[in-house]
Amino acid sequence: xxxxxxxxxxxxxxxxxxxxxxxxxxxxxxxxxxxxxxxxxxxxxxxxxxxxxxxxxxxxxxxxxxxxxxxxxxxxx
Amino acid sequence: xxxxxxxxxxxxxxxxxxxxxxxxxxxxxxxxxxxxxxxxxxxxxxxxxxxxxxxxxxxxxxxxxxxxxxxxxxxxxxxxxxxxxxxxxxxxxxxxxxxxxxxxxxxxxxxxxxxxxxxxxxxxxxxxxxxxxxxxxxxxxxxxxx
Numbered sequence: 001x002x003x004x005x006x007x008x009x010x011x012x013x014x015x016x017x018x019x020x021x022x023x024x025x026x027x028x029x030x031x032x033x034x035x036x037x038x039x040x041x042x043x044x045x046x047x048x049x050x051x052x053x054x055x056x057x058x059x060x061x062x063x064x065x066x067x068x069x070x071x072x073x074x075x076x077x
Numbered sequence: 078x079x080x081x082x083x084x085x086x087x088x089x090x091x092x093x094x095x096x097x098x099x100x101x102x103x104x105x106x107x108x109x110x111x112x113x114x115x116x117x118x119x120x121x122x123x124x125x126x127x128x129x130x131x132x133x134x135x136x137x138x139x140x141x142x143x144x145x146x147x148x149x150x151x152x153x154x155x156x157x158x159x160x161x162x163x164x165x166x167x168x169x170x171x172x173x174x175x176x177x178x179x180x181x182x183x184x185x186x187x188x189x190x191x192x193x194x195x196x197x198x199x200x201x202x203x204x205x206x207x208x209x210x211x212x213x214x215x216x217x218x219x220x221x222x223x
Contacts (some may be wrong), residue, residue: 009205010134010216036101048203053138055201068134069203075217076132076163076204077175077195 001026001064005037008071013048031058033068047074078151079103081160082143082207084134091115093174094162099180104157108180112191116175118168122217128209130168139163146197150179153193154186161194163204196223 003022005059013020015038021038030051034043043049049056050069095113102108120129157166158180163167168174177194181187199220205216 006135007202008135010209013216048134050138050203053135053141069138070206071135071203072216073219074199074203075203075206075220076134076202077199077220 001022003028003033003062004063004067005033006067006069008069010072011044011070028062029058030056030062030068033062034058034070036053041071048073078156079158080144080147080151081162082140082147083162084136085162085164086137086155086166088172089164090163090177091145091162091173094176095160095178098160098178102158102180106156108183109182109186110187111178111180112187114175114191114195116195117172118170118172119136120170122208122221125208125210127170128211129170130145130174130209131207132165132168132174133205133207134163134165139201141191143198146194146201150190154179154181154190156181156186159190160172161193162196163198163202165204170191180195 001024006019007015030049031043043058051060052067056069122129143161155180160178162176164174168221177191179187179190208215
């Protein structure tokens with residue numbers, strides 16, 4: 001399976017990446033997606049998560065073809 | 078009912094957008110109240126002069142989220158029509174950043190729904206501001222209290 005992982009704004013800048021595709025062997029959680037991409041730290045507490053462009057929690061399940069995004073608190077408007 | 082959500086990469090005139098959009102609405106004769114919020118780029122934030130702003134967003138999710146909350150507001154307050162236009166990219170002082178407008182039969186629904194849309198947009202729509210100061214660049218970490 002393939003999962004697209006996206007990072008935005010200051011988080012993307014800090015990690016030095018904005019998008020990548022991972023190929024896990026089976027279904028996994030958002031937390032495990034993060035761990036697959038950012039090896040050396042857990043999901044920061046203030047980071048927001050979206051799965052397929054809907055807000056989600058770190059324990060949400062991720063399936064083949066999903067898009068998982070991590071980003072800092074939003075500041076629009 | 079019409080929901081309009083638009084992300085703009087260049088400057089827009091909210092008043093022109095509003096009047097043009099209103100002319101196209103199918104609820105002529107039905108609305109008695111229109112509430113409008115316009116957010117404009119300031120020249121200071123957290124005590125520091127700001128020269129310009131660059132707004133990043135999550136294409137796709139932004140439009141999806143704004144459409145969902147517009148629909149929620151229509152259902153909750155029985156609105157007739159809604160409009161949200163939001164800038165991205167480089168924004169200069171005095172330029173409008175966001176325009177939110179709602180049309181309803183009566184004023185209470187219009188005021189409350191407009192406030193709801195603005196507050197939800199500020200706390201949930203995936204936009205991020207980066208400020209260009211006299212000395213350097215900084216990400217905005219939090220929105221100002223209402």
